[in-house]
Amino acid sequence: MTRSISDLAPALRDVVRDVRTQVSALHAELVRYRLVWGTAGNVSGRIPGTDLFAIKPSGVSYEELAPERMVVCTLNGEKIDDGTPASLVPSSDTAAHAYVYRHMPEVGGVVHTHSPYATAWAARGEAVPCHLTMIADEFGGDIPVGPFALIGDDSIGRGIVETLHGSRSQAVLMQNHGPFTVGRDARSAVKAAVMCEEAARTMCIARQLGNTIPIAPDDVLALNDRYQNVYGQRPSR
Numbered sequence: 001m002t003r004s005i006s007d008l009a010p011a012l013r014d015v016v017r018d019v020r021t022q023v024s025a026l027h028a029e030l031v032r033y034r035l036v037w038g039t040a041g042n043v044s045g046r047i048p049g050t051d052l053f054a055i056k057p058s059g060v061s062y063e064e065l066a067p068e069r070m071v072v073c074t075l076n077g078e079k080i081d082d083g084t085p086a087s088l089v090p091s092s093d094t095a096a097h098a099y100v101y102r103h104m105p106e107v108g109g110v111v112h113t114h115s116p117y118a119t120a121w122a123a124r125g126e127a128v129p130c131h132l133t134m135i136a137d138e139f140g141g142d143i144p145v146g147p148f149a150l151i152g153d154d155s156i157g158r159g160i161v162e163t164l165h166g167s168r169s170q171a172v173l174m175q176n177h178g179p180f181t182v183g184r185d186a187r188s189a190v191k192a193a194v195m196c197e198e199a200a201r202t203m204c205i206a207r208q209l210g211n212t213i214p215i216a217p218d219d220v221l222a223l224n225d226r227y228q229n230v231y232g233q234r235p236s237r
């Protein structure tokens with residue numbers, strides 16, 4: 001039997017509404033930072049207290065998004081009865097988002113874009129090297145490359161999870177494809193997507209000037225520790 005939002009307790013229905021509102025609004029950030037074009041790209045957010053998440057509907061342009069059009073899915077990526085028409089199906093990347101939520105319980109948000117500079121590094125299958133303090137701060141090392149994977153089964157999700165588990169990074173560049181980012185919530189995952197593109201862009205420019213200078217591993221750790229743990233209540237971008 002298909003699950004329904006109306007089966008949830010009233011307090012949880014409020015949580016669903018709040019996450020759909022946040023996820024819908026965050027898509028505008030992808031546009032504002034020029035990370036997406038057309039209908040490509042997607043944000044999702046885990047719905048706390050449930051085994052559900054909300055994600056962008058497939059093939060809908062950014063101007064047409066609204067909280068009530070965010071599709072609610074189980075952690076297996078199946079749409080539930082969420083009040084949207086049957087014709088509104090979740091993003092074609094839903095299986096990858098669902099796989100991440102199933103295997104990374106600390107993750108509360110996932111973002112995918114084809115932002116051009118990060119995707120350029122993905123085309124090369126080359127990690128964005130940690131040669132800037134901002135990359136050490138945000139990602140704790142190189143922004144890693146995940147395997148080439150075809151859409152349609154769990155292989156993208158598995159590649160994301162396996163790559164992130166071997167790294168401190170919140171971003172992975174799936175080879176020949178583009179960046180996926182994660183965060184404790186959807187807003188944090190969007191910030192990682194913005195910073196990933198900024199890091200990729202700046203390192204691309206630096207590379208054109210010639211060789212770039214690595215940061216010593218101990219210094220990378222010190223920068224990352226300070227930024228993540230001491231710097232504290234930093235405003236989100």
Ligand SMILES: [Zn+2]
Nearest residue numbers: 113114177178
């Ligand atoms: Zn994609």
